[in-house]
Amino acid sequence: SYEGQAAIELEAIADPDERGRYEIEVREGTSGGLVLDPHAALTALGADAGSGTEPAVLAARFHDGVAAATVAACEALAVRHELETVVLSGGVWANRLLLERTVPALEAAGLHVLLPELLPPGDGGISYGQAVVAAAKAR
Numbered sequence: 001s002y003e004g005q006a007a008i009e010l011e012a013i014a015d016p017d018e019r020g021r022y023e024i025e026v027r028e029g030t031s032g033g034l035v036l037d038p039h040a041a042l043t044a045l046g047a048d049a050g051s052g053t054e055p056a057v058l059a060a061r062f063h064d065g066v067a068a069a070t071v072a073a074c075e076a077l078a079v080r081h082e083l084e085t086v087v088l089s090g091g092v093w094a095n096r097l098l099l100e101r102t103v104p105a106l107e108a109a110g111l112h113v114l115l116p117e118l119l120p121p122g123d124g125g126i127s128y129g130q131a132v133v134a135a136a137k138a139r
Contacts, residue, residue, distance in 0.1 A: 004091065011097045014059035021064030026072045034076060036069045067101035075109050085112045089129075091122035 022041035029035040045058055074086045086106055093099055093115065106113050119125040 007092075007095060010059045010062065011095050013056050014063055014097055015054070015056035016060070016097075018057050018060035019064065020057070020061045021068055022061050024065045024069035026069050026076065034073045036066075036073060038065075041065050063095075063097050064101055067098055067105060070102050071105040071109060074106055074111060078109075078111055084110070085114060087114045089116055089121050089125055093121040 022044050024041045025037040025039070027035055027037060041062070045062060048061075049055075049058055078084065078086070088099070088102070099115075103113050103115075115121070116125050119128050
């Protein structure tokens with residue numbers, strides 16, 4: 001096994017035609033941020049798996065739930081902080097299915113979406129960002 005293997009395999013088997021989703025609650029956290037709480041989604045996924053729902057359907061519903069929760073959180077934060085732009089970065093955005101389900105919904109909500117183009121979305125990009133911040137603070 002390798003880092004990210006489960007996520008890559010889940011993306012690979014997801015039914016591209018499935019449009020159901022597992023609801024991931026977006027709620028206020030204790031420090032003023034938002035929390036994406038997957039408890040209900042994982043409970044529903046487990047119930048569906050136990051009743052024989054195809055893994056491809058489970059995977060697609062999981063992806064759609066993550067996409068919908070991401071959009072809801074971005075919309076809430078955009079309103080709260082009067083923002084119009086969302087930056088999606090981090091290794092999770094190497095997942096093409098999640099990207100394809102999230103970006104159009106963010107754009108439909110009126111948000112401008114920025115994605116990494118010159119740097120990788122994962123650790124390499126994060127390291128570069130940390131170096132940029134450190135350089136700016138050193139000035």
